[in-house]
Amino acid sequence: MNRDQIEHEIQDKGLTAPRITPADIEANIASEHYFTAADGVSGAHVNVDGGKCVVAVHECPHELELLTFCVLILRNGFTVDGVSACASPKNFDAELGRKIARKNAVEKIWPLMGYELRSKLSAR
Structure with missing residues (x-):
């Protein structure tokens, strides 16, 4: 059963x-950001030289292009991350x-917001 x-079942049962909620x-x-492990490796090889960014040319393994990250920034500034790894390179779809x-x-x-709600309810 998905979210x-x-x-839908919660609403059908009239639980109020x-x-x-998913809408919550x-x-x-607040924002979402995506990158692959290959992007991260490339970014890790940026050097600041006298105020200028110099990107070091670095060849990284192709497999790093198959690992995708999502970073979500929440309204309060907290961040959460998610990862997707593709086992078969032929199936990779960005x-x-x-x-x-x-x-x-x-x-x-979900557990973060659930904890926050439970804290508010127990303070009443």
């Missing part, structure tokens, strides 16, 4: 107590990798 199916999760995301990495990052937001 949308669960949300305070809770976190999405509204809490857009699909970003979607999977984002989904994995979003999954990390």
Whole structure:
């Protein structure tokens, strides 16, 4: 059962107590950023020389292009990350990798917001 199916069942049952919804999760995301491990390796080889950025030419293994990261910045500035790794290079699709990495990052937001809501409820 996916998150949308669960949300639909909650609504069908008329459960109305305070809770976190998929819309709450999405509204809490201020920005999202994507890169591959190859991008990270390339960026790691940037040197500052007298105020100028000098990129060192560095050849990295092709496999690093198959590892996709998503970093979500939440409204309060906290960050969560998600990763997607492609086992077969022939199946790699950059857009699909970003979607999977984002989904994995979003999954990390649920317990954070759940904890925050529970703290607010227990303070009442």
